[in-house]
Amino acid sequence: MNETSNTKNPDFISLNEAAELKTGIRITFVPGVQALYAEALKNICFAKQIPITRVLHPMMGIDKETGKDRQAKLYELTSQTSLPTMFHDEERPRNVWIEQLALAEEIGSNDSPNLIPDNxxxxxxxxxxxxxxxxxxxxxxxxxxxxxxxxxxxxxxxxxxxxxxxxxxxxxxxxxxxxxxxxxxxxxxxxxxxxxxxxxxxxxxxxxxxxxxxxxxxxxxxxxxxxxxxxxxxxxxxxxxxxxxxxxxxxxxxxxxxxxxxxxxxxxxxx
Ligand SMILES: N[C@@H](CCC(=O)N[C@@H](CS)C(=O)NCC(=O)O)C(=O)O
CATH class of the missing domain: 1.20.1050 (Glutathione S-transferase Yfyf (Class Pi); Chain A, domain 2)
Known part of the structure; x- marks a missing residue:
């Protein structure tokens, strides 16, 4: 189960760190905000008993220190900027709910409910x-x-x-x-x-x-x-x-x- 689910202050890693990891599920979030697509994906993973690593979703706009677009790396990795993006092992990042759901269904625990009916x-x-x-x-x-x-x-x-x-x-x-x-x-x-x-x-x-x-x-x-x-x-x-x-x-x-x-x-x- 989600290792950080009982803590009020879960850890968030950076997008660069998430992209470098070679295993596990990493999902982008905005700390403190229940962005609904991200929140729903978190709940889907919870129901499927998939441990997740939380990743900081880069915010829109220009970084004051570097003068660069804060979402440039996200765009480079995913060709889009919406929240959430989902990384699994070394596969392509998934950015749309339907493929995020298909992945969760595929890798979820055998003990978890089937969220996509067989029928x-x-x-x-x-x-x-x-x-x-x-x-x-x-x-x-x-x-x-x-x-x-x-x-x-x-x-x-x-x-x-x-x-x-x-x-x-x-x-x-x-x-x-x-x-x-x-x-x-x-x-x-x-x-x-x-x-x-x-x-x-x-x-x-x-x-x-x-x-x-x-x-x-x-x-x-x-x-x-x-x-x-x-x-x-x-x-x-x-x-x-x-x-x-x-x-x-x-x-x-x-x-x-x-x-x-x-x-x-x-x-x-x-x-
Ligand atoms: N890509 C998602 C949609 C997620 C979405 O619409 N996220 C919005 C926030 S509610 C977002 O991040 N929009 C900003 C952007 O697209 O840059 C999907 O179709 O499953």
Missing amino acids: FELRLDMFGLCSIILAEDGLVWNARILNDSPLARKYGYSEEASASALDKIAEIISLIDARLVEQEKSGSPYLVGNTVTAADIYWATMCMIILPAPAEIMTRTEQNKGMLMWFESNSKIPEIANVLSKRIEDHQLNILHTYCETPAVLGGDPL
Whole structure:
């Protein structure tokens, strides 16, 4: 299991060190911040009982001392700059959730749950759900373009795109709720089939953007105060609040408590 999961101040190595290591899983994070794609990957690795080494994700911008782009090395290694990147042994770095998940499933412990169903019909549902949570134009992409910001611009912010984002988010939440109703009828507390899958872990983690988790799950830090306030304000937007249900909340708490690292180990400066 994760060696640093019980410490409030886990170690982070540098990107250069991570690139030089020849074995193990190394994942980039921003200390003290629950960047949702990174947080979800951490939870996927936790559920698969994969020990991870935390790596400092280089921040955007120019380094004052060297005058160089702080993300130049990251770009050189991965041809992109998004968070998180995942290194495994001496393989190519993986930067997109679908290949990060495939790797975790492949190298996880034999004792851990199958997060990708063997059954293809269930797999179809599972990846479909993951896509509307994580992929282009899904939950997180639309939440990111609710307001104008440099990050939102990177992900396609425009007045028109932003204007339709709320309806898309509400549609996704309603779809998840309807799915939970159907699953409940067949006696399953999970989104797909009768066992936990990656869809549960991704949804429970990433829906924090519109349904913040309590402090006993999501550690409060000096660095994540602002982001948590934004998550909280999203949950109160009427179009979102109207479609959030107790069922969605119960599912989130159940999955995070049962399968994920709680309280979240973020590093940074816990409050
Ligand atoms: N590459 C990821 C997406 C991760 C992502 O969008 N990360 C954002 C933060 S929420 C990021 O780091 N954006 C800054 C950048 O792309 O440079 C995936 O598709 O799985």
